[in-house]
Amino acid sequence: MRERLYRLVNAIIRAYAEVKPMMGELGYSVTQQEQYNKMVNFYVALKATIGRSSGDFIDLKAYEPGMRYLIDNYIVAEDARIIGDFDDFTLLDFILAQREKMEGDGNKSKEQESTAEAIENNIRKKVVEKIVLNPKYYEKMSAVLEQLILERKQGVITYAQLLEKYIELARNVTKPEENENYPEKVRHSAAMRALYDNTGCDADLAEALHAAVIRSKMDRFRNDPVKERRIKRELLKILKSKDEVERVFKIIVEQEEY
Numbered sequence: 001m002r003e004r005l006y007r008l009v010n011a012i013i014r015a016y017a018e019v020k021p022m023m024g025e026l027g028y029s030v031t032q033q034e035q036y037n038k039m040v041n042f043y044v045a046l047k048a049t050i051g052r053s054s055g056d057f058i059d060l061k062a063y064e065p066g067m068r069y070l071i072d073n074y075i076v077a078e079d080a081r082i083i084g085d086f087d088d089f090t091l092l093d094f095i096l097a098q099r100e101k102m103e104g105d106g107n108k109s110k111e112q113e114s115t116a117e118a119i120e121n122n123i124r125k126k127v128v129e130k131i132v133l134n135p136k137y138y139e140k141m142s143a144v145l146e147q148l149i150l151e152r153k154q155g156v157i158t159y160a161q162l163l164e165k166y167i168e169l170a171r172n173v174t175k176p177e178e179n180e181n182y183p184e185k186v187r188h189s190a191a192m193r194a195l196y197d198n199t200g201c202d203a204d205l206a207e208a209l210h211a212a213v214i215r216s217k218m219d220r221f222r223n224d225p226v227k228e229r230r231i232k233r234e235l236l237k238i239l240k241s242k243d244e245v246e247r248v249f250k251i252i253v254e255q256e257e258y
Helices: 002-022 030-054 063-073 090-096 099-103 110-130 135-154 159-174 190-198 203-216 225-239 242-252
Strands: none
Touching: 002 030, 090 110, 090 159, 099 110, 099 159, 110 135, 110 159, 135 159, 135 190, 190 203, 190 242, 203 225, 225 242
């Protein structure tokens, strides 16, 4: 429910940001414009409060003004186009809202360091949440994050460069179906991506396993020994190893697609 709220608030913010420069021309009075501005800021504050209280955001002290920064600065004023396509991703919103702090004047500062740490904590939290869905993939994402942290601490990368790498990593963490490293046949299915990543990156094998699950699964198969064995028998025909079947099945039961 919280993620749905975050998405809806983001949609409100962006819709408002798009129409804001034209409100006078569209016939909105000054009073009406102020009312809409208050409404949007109310939902921004609500989102920040819920995110902070629930632990969804690690460092939201500056997140509310950061969201206003998105409204005011990620819009091209002359044609009211949104720069970027981040409607559904709270993590990306958070990172983008830190751009001004991260880029700074090019010199390392305590604010840049604390901002980078907050971004890293948010990415790490998202990786931890998702790793059960696709262990191999999110282990790779975790390794990328740890490398970025190391490079930051060693001072071998600028904060502006680091920000771009954070954005790329956040996209891969939250939107893996857009990762072009995946073969087309598995990219658009979370379950097939998980099978692909965790069985040697073999697209044909992932496709065969996926088909076996679809063919053999019954409603509410989880925690039902009879129904689970039905799926495992089909998997065994392909994997030829009971240990491998058990390993892969643990991933299968985590997939919402099934």
